[in-house]
Amino acid sequence: MPYLLPEEMESHHYFFAVAILLLIALYLNDLCNERRCACRDIESVINVYSYDSFNGPQCWKQIFENANGKKQSPINVLYSMAQEVPTESVCPLSFSEEFHLSPKEMRIYNNSHNVVVYANWDCNKIPYITGGPLEEDYKFLNMRFRWGPTDHEGSEHMINSTRYSMELQIAFVKCSAIEEDLIIAARNGCLLMLSYLFMVTPIDNPYLEPIVTGLKFIRNPMSYLCIEPIILSLLIPDFSRDYYCYTGSLTFPPCTEGVLWIIKPEPLMISSKQIRQFRRINGCFGNIQNNTRPVQKLNNREVSYYV
Numbered sequence: 001m002p003y004l005l006p007e008e009m010e011s012h013h014y015f016f017a018v019a020i021l022l023l024i025a026l027y028l029n030d031l032c033n034e035r036r037c038a039c040r041d042i043e044s045v046i047n048v049y050s051y052d053s054f055n056g057p058q059c060w061k062q063i064f065e066n067a068n069g070k071k072q073s074p075i076n077v078l079y080s081m082a083q084e085v086p087t088e089s090v091c092p093l094s095f096s097e098e099f100h101l102s103p104k105e106m107r108i109y110n111n112s113h114n115v116v117v118y119a120n121w122d123c124n125k126i127p128y129i130t131g132g133p134l135e136e137d138y139k140f141l142n143m144r145f146r147w148g149p150t151d152h153e154g155s156e157h158m159i160n161s162t163r164y165s166m167e168l169q170i171a172f173v174k175c176s177a178i179e180e181d182l183i184i185a186a187r188n189g190c191l192l193m194l195s196y197l198f199m200v201t202p203i204d205n206p207y208l209e210p211i212v213t214g215l216k217f218i219r220n221p222m223s224y225l226c227i228e229p230i231i232l233s234l235l236i237p238d239f240s241r242d243y244y245c246y247t248g249s250l251t252f253p254p255c256t257e258g259v260l261w262i263i264k265p266e267p268l269m270i271s272s273k274q275i276r277q278f279r280r281i282n283g284c285f286g287n288i289q290n291n292t293r294p295v296q297k298l299n300n301r302e303v304s305y306y307v
């Protein structure tokens, strides 16, 4: 085995040190150039977008063209700006009877950004909604939660400039849609997001318990758990009036537009203790404290209020 002469060893060290300094300098330079956004690596943002200063919402516009669109979500829903639609002028929004059936199976999944809930019913029954602003039937796909670092923030949508403690977004796709993938369905104009907001109360919401108690088993990304099935109509009470509707986008990359949003302003209840369990969930960069995108410009969009 050849021995290095002392001079050669020293020059080795020297080059090594210079190379490291150079890398550090390049890295710092990069940080400054990117205004603290590490958005250069497209793959890394697609796979590990986050809600921190690193790959967070302020970086998405640089990587995802859609995020620069004029119809982005979430928004601040202002009653004073909304167009009122009298209930008697349209078919009332209606939830199918399957909402009252217990699913055969329910799973919660940690996709490293939020908690997604999936459900299956016997005999391929699937809850669907129709009426109101909907031109056809939309069937249930899945639902996901949004939360923030404190009980004072956590919803993505704001109502009358107020943020709520949490938001539950339920994805529906047109029954006629060929593709059920969220991004493709959004692009094809087949996706509906129904949103409920949560307000903190001293008492636990019993209907959320199967999800909340399951969270500790899905702390690791890409982990899932089968939970005691929840009857959807108990968790998300149906309604036929008093809701907002507008056209927007997915609130997460690639921020695809063509999503119809229905927002129910009357909040549901959750306890502070229950929300805390959501904040213990881990993403690729540690606990997820905040998985909300800031509100986007309304531009010339119309927001309807179905009275």
Ligand SMILES: *[C@@H]1O[C@H](CO)[C@@H](O)[C@H](O)[C@H]1NC(C)=O
Binding pocket: 079, 080, 159, 160, 265, 266
């Ligand atoms: C928004 O403001 C309007 C008008 O002040 C009020 O009637 C409505 O209840 C408010 N909605 C919510 C959810 O705060």
Ligand SMILES: *[C@@H]1O[C@H](CO)[C@@H](O)[C@H](O)[C@H]1NC(C)=O
Binding pocket: 110, 111, 112, 114, 115, 215, 218, 219, 220, 221, 222, 278, 280, 281, 282, 283, 284, 285, 286, 287, 288
């Ligand atoms: C999902 O897994 C990630 C990675 O371990 C973890 O940081 C996060 O807390 C988990 N989320 C939930 C909801 O358990």
Ligand SMILES: *[C@@H]1O[C@H](CO)[C@@H](O)[C@H](O)[C@H]1NC(C)=O
Binding pocket: 051, 057, 148, 149, 290, 292, 293, 294, 295
């Ligand atoms: C959480 O995210 C929202 C929306 O991106 C942002 O406005 C808010 O400042 C964040 N909260 C904290 C404490 O970082």
